[in-house]
């Protein structure tokens with residue numbers, strides 16, 4: 001663009017000079033010097049024009065690069081959210097589809113996180129008629145994990161209305177009889193109340209968890225915060241009675257301090273070869289602040305007994321990326 005602007009006037013002058021010379025080539029000799037002076041003046045005019053164009057372009061570039069910096073700054077914020085904080089498996093892959101669109105894997109997966117949250121999809125699902133806040137992909141992974149480990153004790157932090165508890169109980173019922181294994185499910189509020197007011201409309205056919213016999217057969221509900229003494233006592237009593245393997249599912253209050261405290265407190269109860277599942281690590285990115293995922297990282301700094309098991313993220317999409325913590329020693 002700049003070259004065009006600079007070359008344009010030059011081209012014009014050169015055509016003008018050639019035409020003038022051609023026209024005056026048969027005139028007497030003294031006319032040539034007059035002509036040369038005219039050309040000289042025109043060249044000076046072009047030079048002045050060039051300089052003013054150059055100045056103008058520099059001004060335009062300055063404005064452009066300023067706005068570029070602003071755009072980049074905005075982008076850096078996004079990049080922080082979209083890339084730096086991404087922990088999806090294969091997040092950097094570019095997926096080219098048969099409609100010709102190419103899109104980053106991270107945008108597909110993180111985009112779904114946004115859809116899930118903004119449309120309150122966490123309240124539309126149910127298991128055996130009980131409203132469950134589990135994401136379907138993670139639910140299959142957790143089912144696979146439970147089936148592999150066959151835990152005798154699951155500490156279910158965050159009962160809500162019993163969704164995760166009934167799922168765990170259902171799977172448990174396939175490998176253990178009532179009285180052989182247990183889920184200790186804890187929540188400071190009663191399981192008859194859903195924290196999400198919209199859940200009733202979103203899952204109109206959902207029923208109360210205690211109408212299902214699995215609840216009575218496999219679940220011990222403790223109305224308390226996960227780290228309160230009566231909740232810990234129930235967990236320890238369950239371990240004393242049923243033994244291991246033990247799984248801890250962290251799905252209570254999803255703020256950094258609570259999750260960090262739960263990770264530190266309950267790590268010792270997880271048996272070797274089993275898992276702590278820290279749910280909703282996606283929230284760090286959604287809220288753009290340290291949350292469950294950062295709590296995991298910080299918790300593991302001082303605990304080398306655990307590794308983050310990425311092999312559990314088989315569907316690539318997970319709301320608990322870096323949250324499947326395998327106890328290795």
Ligand SMILES: C[S@@+](CC[C@H](N)C(=O)[O-])C[C@H]1O[C@@H](n2cnc3c(N)ncnc32)[C@H](O)[C@@H]1O
Nearest residue numbers: 132133134158160163164187225226251252253
């Ligand atoms: C995301 S919901 C749990 C969803 C449930 N696990 C499911 O899959 O359907 C979070 C629940 O954690 C509970 N909660 C909040 N703080 C808690 C704490 N300190 N200990 C245990 N549960 C807590 C809330 O009352 C809420 O019911």
